[in-house]
Amino acid sequence: xxxxxxxxxxxxxxxxxxxxxxxxxxxxxxxxxxxxxxxxxxxxxxxxxxxxxxxxxxxxxxxxxxxxxxxxxxxxxxxxxxxxxxxxxxxxxxxxxxxxxxxxxxxxxxxxxxxxxxxxxxxxxxxxxxxxxxxxxxxxxxxxxxxxxxxxxxxxxxxxxxxxxxxxxxxxxxxxxxxxxxxxxxxxxxxxxxxxxxxxxxxxxxxxxxxxxxxxxxxxxxxxxxxxxxxxxxxxxxxxxxxxxxxxxxxxxxxxxxxxxxxxxxxxxxxxxxxxxxxxxxxxxxxxxxxxxxxxxxxxxxxxxxxxxxxxxxxxxxxxxxxxxxxxxxxxxxxxxxxxxxxxxxxxxxxxxxxxxxxxxxxxxxxxxxxxxxxxxxxxxxxxxxxxxxxxxxxxxxxxxxxxxxxxxxxxxxxxxxxxxxxxxxxxxxxxxxxxxxxxxxxxxxxxxxxxxxxxxxxxxxxxxxxxxxxxxxxxxxxxxxxxxxxxxxxxxxxxxxxxxxxxxxxxxx
Numbered sequence: 199x200x201x202x203x204x205x206x207x208x209x210x211x212x213x214x215x216x217x218x219x220x221x222x223x224x225x226x227x228x229x230x231x232x233x234x235x236x237x238x239x240x241x242x243x244x245x246x247x248x249x250x251x252x253x254x255x256x257x258x259x260x261x262x263x264x265x266x267x268x269x270x271x272x273x274x275x276x277x278x279x280x281x282x283x284x285x286x287x288x289x290x291x292x293x294x295x296x297x298x299x300x301x302x303x304x305x306x307x308x309x310x311x312x313x314x315x316x317x318x319x320x321x322x323x324x325x326x327x328x329x330x331x332x333x334x335x336x337x338x339x340x341x342x343x344x345x346x347x348x349x350x351x352x353x354x355x356x357x358x359x360x361x362x363x364x365x366x367x368x369x370x371x372x373x374x375x376x377x378x379x380x381x382x383x384x385x386x387x388x389x390x391x392x393x394x395x396x397x398x399x400x401x402x403x404x405x406x407x408x409x410x411x412x413x414x415x416x417x418x419x420x421x422x423x424x425x426x427x428x429x430x431x432x433x434x435x436x437x438x439x440x441x442x443x444x445x446x447x448x449x450x451x452x453x454x455x456x457x458x459x460x461x462x463x464x465x466x467x468x469x470x471x472x473x474x475x476x477x478x479x480x481x482x483x484x485x486x487x488x489x490x491x492x493x494x495x496x497x498x499x500x501x502x503x504x505x506x507x508x509x510x511x512x513x514x515x516x517x518x519x520x521x522x523x524x525x526x527x528x529x530x531x532x533x534x535x536x537x538x539x540x541x542x543x544x545x546x547x548x549x550x551x552x553x554x555x556x557x558x559x560x561x562x563x564x565x566x567x568x569x570x571x572x573x574x575x576x577x578x579x580x581x582x583x584x585x586x587x588x589x590x591x592x593x594x595x596x597x598x599x600x601x602x603x604x605x606x607x608x609x610x611x612x613x614x615x616x617x618x619x620x621x622x623x624x625x626x627x628x629x630x631x632x633x634x635x636x637x638x639x640x641x642x643x644x645x646x647x648x649x650x651x652x653x654x655x656x657x658x659x660x661x662x663x664x665x666x667x668x669x670x671x672x673x674x675x676x677x678x679x680x681x682x683x684x685x686x687x688x689x690x691x692x693x694x695x696x697x698x699x700x701x702x703x704x705x706x707x708x
Contacts (some may be wrong), residue, residue, distance in 0.1 A: 209235065264286060282309070595611055
């Protein structure tokens with residue numbers, strides 16, 4: 199039996215009757231759950247014990263029904279770090295409105311997400327969406343469910359248009375009458391127009407460009423970039439994200455020179471973790487000069503203490519299917535959400551590769567994520583991973599059959615955990631494996647600075663995190679564990695001699 203991912207808390211049979219629709223939806227979406235029946239007033243010890251022990255049972259989201267008050271939801275949120283979704287139940291003379299108001303007005307430090315009264319299905323959907331951030335397998339089931347809902351709504355719209363065409367069909371409704379310019383304008387008792395003259399209306403003062411404290415200035419030693427600032431009103435709130443301030447002159451020069459380069463001198467480039475042989479192929483979707491033009495935003499970020507606001511912005515770019523360039527312990531990489539087929543396709547196009555011929559590497563932030571991606575980790579490899587992860591070692595595993603089909607059509611997958619605070623924290627926020635490829639071009643090495651990334655991929659990536667030059671100018675070592683003895687496919691940061699000293703005759707150099 200799979201471990202429950204959702205813990206559902208009820209206090210009575212009447213609440214079960216309301217929550218049943220949500221439980222049925224969880225079952226339909228394939229989300230394992232467990233149900234706990236406990237009263238906050240008659241069994242508070244049991245309730246708090248359930249909340250505190252929920253993570254040990256594998257539960258990652260708590261859903262509770264409550265009628266009359268928010269006591270159950272508040273106790274769950276107070277005794278657990280897990281997200282809590284509360285369903286107000288219509289079981290009191292106020293028809294659930296008292297529970298709704300109580301849940302929506304929790305005191306600071308007791309966060310509870312609240313859905314509508316008796317809306318257990320919405321609670322189930324919200325819980326599944328929370329899980330989908332970490333478990334991409336739920337995204338497809340959610341998409342199918344939402345697609346079915348959209349189809350039903352579209353059917354309703356067509357029925358209404360057919361039945362009430364004069365009211366619902368824009369093609370058959372009368373155009374609204376425009377006000378005659380000669381008509382008198384309604385005035386107030388003082389004789390002045392109520393509607394202001396737009397041409398003479400006062401406009402708000404222009405926003406002032408402000409650089410967030412800590413952002414790089416034009417004179418920063420490792421950021422010789424000129425650029426676009428995020429314009430914000432003065433005064434600027436502490437922690438507001440601002441872009442790296444120096445990109446205009448350099449990028450104007452690069453763009454003017456790059457327009458010719460992109461048309462004539464930009465053959466499809468190789469990727470960072472190129473694990474499959476074969477000639478470079480043409481870009482998808484046409485020649486380089488016809489690719490999607492993107493406004494690339496550049497953010498200065500401290501390599502040792504990354505700004506959470508900047509990382510949160512990059513996280514949202516990735517979750518929404520965009521491409522982010524960031525530094526690793528080896529070189530700069532271009533990254534996309536590995537669980538999003540459209541984002542992976544965009545990443546292939548950015549580099550100019552055909553997915554059928556090239557496999558991307560996958561970056562993780564913790565070794566525990568391996569269990570969701572690979573079939574098996576050979577016992578002999580444990581010591582190697584403990585020593586070199588995080589670090590410059592890419593390992594080629596057999597992947598689980600049902601995961602990340604857009605990354606590779608082969609049964610293998612290349613995985614690495616980079617040793618860089620910016621990369622690790624960003625991936626921890628995203629909670630998804632990232633498909634990553636290096637920022638290299640033919641006849642040019644992999645990029646080790648943000649300037650090099652922009653020279654090659656400005657207007658083709660959504661966001662660049664500029665943390666200065668990478669410490670290493672070498673790519674990672676690639677070790678295949680697909681057969682025995684293991685095989686070193688490429689020597690990079692981790693010397694082959696060190697791997698042989700640990701694995702002995704279990705490894706050979708290709």
